Amino acid sequence: MIALDVDLEQGSFSLSARIELDSRAAALFGPSGAGKTTILDSIAGLRTPRRGSIAVDGRVLFSSSARINLPPHQRRVGYVPQDVALFPHMNVRRNLEYGTHPGSSPALERVVGMLEIDRLVDRQVTELSGGERQRVALGRALMSGPSLLLLDEPLAAVDVPLRRRILPYLQRVRDEMRIPIVYVSHDREEVEALADTVIRLDLGRIVDIEHVAR
Amino acid sequence: MPQRSAITVSAAVSLTDALTAIADDYGGHGYGSVRFNFGASNVLARQIVDGAPVDVFISADAAQMDVVAKAGLVKDGSRVPLLRNQLAVVVPSDRPRTLKGIRDLADPSFKRIALGDPAAVPAGVYAKQYLEAQGLWKTIEPRVVPAGSVRLALAAVETGAADAAIVYRSDARVALKATVAWVVAAGDGPRIVYPGAIVKTSAAPAEAQRFLDFLRGGSAARLFERFGFTPIQ
């Protein structure tokens, strides 16, 4: 359960969003500049709203009134940015294991098996294809044992035929790992394939919330 | 704190060769050992005033010794005049000429005359004083090229950037490509004195005094003369 209430300004852009989410996969949908990535960054702790509060499963990550602002490394939020950002100086295994937490991390074999990246584990990051990088980044985020997964345009950098191949992995994560996902997309098809809640954003405001039956 | 066995002597850099030879002699006689700190007199004075551990200070002019005295750091009664020097005019060796007197410098053929900066370099201070006393400063000043040190003034002449330079007679021997055109006689020019003194905060005043006395003795005098300086006896 995610409770979000934020106001944030940067330059001429202003974001004002209030929502309570209780879904397995929520999509932030809208044109570029609508504020979708800003919301993800705020939940991850990479941006601080001017005021408001963010709580995940009752755990307060940010509250301007209570002066709480957990740094990113304490939020237990997995994040896959749009440019994937695999650590270039580490191989796949070290990337995957970077955020491993003895108590709360899933087993490497399970994640690697689910995403079908087992044979890539000893490769260098630079040798991977676009789709492989996406899956490794997903695996890296999962290996940190997050209570929430944030994906920024997870299928944007991938061409259409490949998208069909990656989508099942995302669906698997949604179904098997039971970690709620919030992801950004501007592709309608992608949104419909994955999300049970679609939040439409435009010019920094939530314009529409749609619940999709599954 | 262990007592230092050598005394530290801050001395004008122009005295490097002379003093090094004298200190070797001093040590050879078993009187003690000396560590030198050679530099520009104004920097040396600043170091002493700011608390650097120096036992003896030998300056290239009275002004810098006065700076130390004003800060109350000259040991009472220890200040003595050590060396005399004379001003000399040098010209490039490939265009030698002799002057019949200092007034010849006013000749328009001396388009550029290098001096140690009259604001900071002892030799420059004295040169300006002398020219003023001779009533020549106003004529010559527009042609003066102030140099950061005597060495730079000499370099200007050696490279032909200046037509003449006024330096100390003892400096003239340093330059390979410049020759002396005129020496200001001892009675004519300003009284150039290199003073020496013991620093009040010295940790070894007895050893310092011994060295200062040695500098005024006969064997030191001979070495000073060899390097172009005139000891005061």
Next chain:
Amino acid sequence: MNAWQITGFTLACAVAATVAIVPPGVVLAWLLARRRFRGRALIETLVTMPLVMPPVATGLLLLVLFSRRGFVGRVLERAGIDVVFTWKAVVLAMAIMGLPLLVRTARAGFEQVNTRYEDVAATLGARPLRIFLTISLPLAWPSVLAAAVLAFARALGEFGATVVVAGNIPGVTRTLAVAIYGYTETGQDRQAMVLIAVAAVVSFAALWCSNHLVERRPA
């Protein structure tokens, strides 16, 4: 002291000075590149000052601080440590004069590392120190190394501050640069030329390495 001994002494002091400033300087560079903190502008200015002040002025400042009556010198004297007119002053002057170059070059290197990597590392649970050691530093290492080499080259050529706080004491604090000054002042141009050649070769090698390293980018 002959040319070899002077060169060896100068190199040893330059290495010591570089080693002394690299750990704090690199950390400071990262903090300036990545963190906002109170007094940041002041620290930035202080670190840059030796670069813009006349070296003699910096030397005088060090002299005042580290002489026996000085703020720092007083404390050190009680511990039996003398700085002024010793090799320690040479290392000190070299360190202070090299620090601004080290920090600026390393900072530029850190700023070129994509912040996304550090952001992701943070979301994966890494604290700032771990991010610095496992992400920022490895990704910026050519620049950090170049910064160290540049600081070393600066230390080698250091004169103005050295001559004030360490003096020109043959056999004790005479570095290459100071010896060259001494030789030219007393007309020993040939000896000066020998040392100038040595200094030029070593500096050239150091700068060439530094530039070469800055142009390398890991991934």
